[in-house]
Amino acid sequence: MTRVRQFVLAAGGTGGHMVPAAALAEELKRRGHRVDLISDERGVRFPGLFEGVETHVLPAGRVQGGPIGWYRAGRAMWAGRAQAIELYRELKPAAVIGFGGYPALPALMAAFNQDIPTAVHEQNAVLGRVNRLVAGKVDAIATSYGKVERLADKYRDKVTLTGNPVRDEVLALRDKPYPLLEEDGIFRVLVTGGSQGASVLSSVVPDGLAMLPVQFRRRLQVTHQARVEDIEKARAKYAELQIAADLATYLPDLPDHLAWAHLVIARAGASTIAELTAAGRPAILVPLPTATDDHQTDNAREIAEAGGARVIAQSQFTPVELAKQMQKLGLDPEALTNAAARARSCGHPDAARDLADLVENISNPAGDMPVGEAQPETPGGGKVAYA
Structure with missing residues (x-):
């Protein structure tokens, strides 16, 4: 019984x-x-x-x-x-x-x-x-x-x-293939700073994406979770740079966005890492430098060593550095697919x-x-x- x-x-x-x-x-x-x-x-x-x-x-x-x-x-x-x-x-x-x-x-x-x-x-x-x-x-x-x-x-x-542990909706993504990325197709980017957002992402990411080659930049479709105090400025910046972007202060349907994302730009919080490795999504990670005991840097180490993510310290997170890392990943569909598999290998x-x-x-x-x-x-x- x-x-x-x-x-x-x-x-x-x-x-x-x-x-x-x-x-x-x-x-x-x-x-x-x-x-x-x-x-x-x-x-x-x-x-x-x-x-x-x-x-x-x-x-x-x-x-x-x-x-x-x-x-x-x-x-x-x-x-x-x-x-x-x-x-x-x-x-x-x-x-x-x-x-x-x-x-x-x-x-x-x-x-x-x-x-x-x-x-x-x-x-x-x-x-x-x-x-x-x-x-x-x-x-x-x-x-x-x-x-x-x-x-x-x-x-x-x-x-x-x-x-x-992650939500069932995220875990279900593990059984779905990484979204097909064609050389001239839409490149979907998810930007998230966790439940509270991250101001540094809002200030650096738009300018970094603007430095990409024109043909690559025109393929971008960005979903960006921003803090309340940052969202209007970031929205205006994307519009000025003519980058297609949807912005919100909270993403209740985050698993849906994660499902179609080719690349995630994010902090390295515990839940973020768990979701990336459960779903198998490559990432550019910017650990929060003020996190207690610098734990976000430690969180990112395993997925980075496996080849599923690139880590940029916040002190080095500039538009130029972001654009460089984006090109290394985004202009090589095979490398991106391999990075997704390596991220998935770290999941539990x-x-x-x-x-x-x-x-x-x-x-x-x-x-x-x-x-x-x-x-x-x-x-x-x-x-x-x-x-």
Whole structure:
């Protein structure tokens, strides 16, 4: 008989944390389990994710701003921990899984207090701050890369390489061929800075594309995700340069754009890399230099070494350099197709399945109930916010 377990996922409110958490939630639900989410206000409002999942907002301060900021963060964390303990007494979770970000910390602290099995998933090639804080206490650490910086050797026995789960719509692209690129056909470019956009892409990409040979430039069809404050200036620039471009501040149908893209110009966030390698799309990557521990540079290393992407440091990301790299890729259809295959070779298509297997294996079966048996309701129903 199939048994139902209750899982709690805890994640910070950025796309890098929320997307893999949502992919795991869908896989666990497919297996018949119940799933609740703990996040911040950004996370529970993230568009297109966690439909049908009970969501909870708990206090979680960010450790910054000197002694006063640390004190306030500590108070918020402790309040969040207390409220998570109260929530767990109602839900009786079989396991709590953290995806990084400060909102995950009170949820994990409460799980430690209640002796609930725990795991963390690290999306980046450098172990994040919250995951470093809890690495010694969790039961399992799932990683997206075979080599993860800042992960102490003493924790290696609890590490499992699962990869970084992506949305089903992106994973489906893996079974579709790379779009045919004819020498005189349309060349489709997707420009994306992640969920928040990237100003440097808006300022450099139009001018870089304008430096391409005329015959190549006339073939371009660009989809560009830009920040709100940058979009009108970038739109005007593309129009001035007579480059066909569609711009938006958010791309809810990103998998559709990724499906037809011949080349992606992007940051090197964890979800971006996971989607490129799942779908098999070549890229020019510009790591965010201010990312914690420079983790985006580490994220890009594997796909670059495999030949699936070219990496340009932001300090060297100029229109001239972009145009040079574009010509190396775009004027040789065979090279571009090979780069797509090399990007695909770095993917982990079974990441959601493997991560779900891991959390099932560490979870506590004491609360199992047969499918169809009455299950406890989340207090209040729907989204639950604790002040």
